[in-house]
Amino acid sequence: MSDVKTQKVSNNEHLPESAASLLLENQVCFPLYSASNAVIRAYRPYLEKLDLTxxxxxxxxxxxxxxxxxxxxxxxxxxxxxxxxxxxxxxxxxxxxxxxxxxxxxxxxxxxxxxxxGLALQSRAQGIPEKLICKVGLESAELKKLADLCRHILSTIDG
Amino acid sequence: MSDVKTQKVSNNEHLPESAASLLLENQVCFPLYSASNAVIRAYRPYLEKLDLTxxxxxxxxxxxxxxxxxxxxxxxxxxxxxxxxxxxxxxxxxxxxxxxxxxxxxxxxxxxxxxxxGLALQSRAQGIPEKLICKVGLESAELKKLADLCRHILSTIDG
DNA sequence: AGCAATTAGGTTGTGCGCAATCTAAAATAA
DNA sequence: TTATTTTAGATTGCGCACAACCTAATTGCT
Incomplete structure (x- = not known):
């Protein structure tokens, strides 16, 4: 597959100055999107024991x-x-x-x-949040910072 | 609709101690999920001019x-x-x-x-990242922090 | 060479997300 | 009261996401 993989341009000087903002690495919202997908995937094994999405x-x-x-x-x-x-x-x-x-x-x-x-499911779900926090691998303060930044986005975009 | 809206419990002392982690406000991943949805919604008006999702x-x-x-x-x-x-x-x-x-x-x-x-679309997409950053309403440093936290989650969960 | 194991990507089926549109009920105006 | 507007929720249609599974090509093993 070398014929496919070696096509990446080594720098972007041939692009107009403003094109740097269209590089995937420079996107802010792409990590947000990917992280959200990843977290939902991470929930799945625990939630499917409760037959829930x-x-x-x-x-x-x-x-x-x-x-x-x-x-x-x-x-x-x-x-x-x-x-x-x-x-x-x-x-x-x-x-x-x-x-x-x-x-x-x-x-x-x-x-x-x-x-x-439905109420009875609550007790079976007790352990899930903690397991996810472990999987996510962020300290409590960082988790709070992340949640606050996301809430800020929500209030700016929607509200 | 008062018969519907007034049912919220005023505190959660009747719940077992551990149930606090099952309150929506205390979820870390819910703001992430909602913010990701909101950002994708915010992109829509700009992207549909290019007929893109x-x-x-x-x-x-x-x-x-x-x-x-x-x-x-x-x-x-x-x-x-x-x-x-x-x-x-x-x-x-x-x-x-x-x-x-x-x-x-x-x-x-x-x-x-x-x-x-496909290449020609790039120039038509030039202005989009900046417009989204405005809509999102976070300072550059905060955006970087958010992206870093999300990338940390990704590397922990997947990698 | 011959065969098992791996890999790339396609298929299927389920469940979101959401804009646009529709219906019916309720609120408001005239 | 009647007509207009607003609101709650349902429907439709499209495009994701993803697990599970399938096929075919390649690799590894002996």
Whole structure:
């Protein structure tokens, strides 16, 4: 495969000055994207023992805190819209982890309520966060810094 | 909707001590995941002018640097596997931005080569990185810190 | 040479993410 | 009250991500 691998240019002086910003190494958001993918992959072996995906786990985490809420509130909490949440919640309903009813005071609103079975998963998930922190391999202060930077991005972009 | 919104528990003292780690606010990886989604959303308006998705843009960025390479090298560069890359590269081929040939020295290897049309997109993409940095709203030093933390995660998890 | 093991990449199936669009209910205006 | 606008959520369609699996080519072993 040497005929394929040896094509990389050794420097970029032939490119216009501004093209340096289009080099992958200089991208800020690419590591963010890759790290997010990698973390979700790292969760998988633990979550599949609970027959959950990462997003399903996030939804349950909200519901462990707050027994029930509507789709809009859930979407605001997770920064996701109904196109993502509706099919996901149907899958959680099929697994009998949540119930999807309608609000009596507002027939548009869908009330998502965790079931006993859904609540029971919480204890089985106890060890997961710590295991992930180990896998990620950052100190507590660095983890906090990372989370703060990400939250800053979120408030700037969305808010 | 007050019947839905007022269900949040005011504190978590009724939960076992260890359950605090299962609160969404205390998750480290959730902001990472949300920020990554938000950044990709933020790219969209600029990239759709070039008829590109974020991942297609990343692939082209590699190819602007290195005219051609095989799928394996591309996957190592982007931390993605053939299940993601193969269909993506076919779409780029349909748009005539890349060509997919076979290596003569190894018939298994697929050589991905950027076309003139693909190269021409580079100049149209010049302004994008700067616009995104503005949208993200972090200082240069903070961006570097974020990228370094993400790269640290990647090297720990994958490597 | 002959055969097992490895490697490259393609295929399949599931589950996101999300923009755009739709429907129906609720809020607001006239 | 009726008409307009807004809102909640569902639907559609596309493009990822990825594990699991498959095929074919190459390498390694004896």
């Amino acid at each position: 990462y997003l399903q786990y996030l939804v349950l985490m909200v519901l462990w805190e707050q027994r029930q809420l509507n789709v809009k509130s859930l979407g605001e909490r997770l920064n996701l819209n109904s196109g993502t949440l509706t099919p996901l919640l149907k899958r959680l309903e099929t697994k009998r982890l949540v119930e999807r009813s309608r609000s009596k005071s507002d027939e548009r609103a869908r009330i998502i309520k965790i079931t006993e079975e | 974020y991942l297609q843009y990343l692939v082209l960025m590699v190819l602007w640097e290195q005219r051609q390479l095989n799928v394996k090298s591309l996957g190592e560069r982007l931390n993605l596997n053939s299940g993601t890359l193969t269909p993506l590269l076919k779409r780029l081929e349909t748009k005539r931005l890349v060509e997919r040939s076979r290596s003569k020295s190894d018939e298994r290897a697929r050589i991905i080569k950027i076309t003139e049309e």
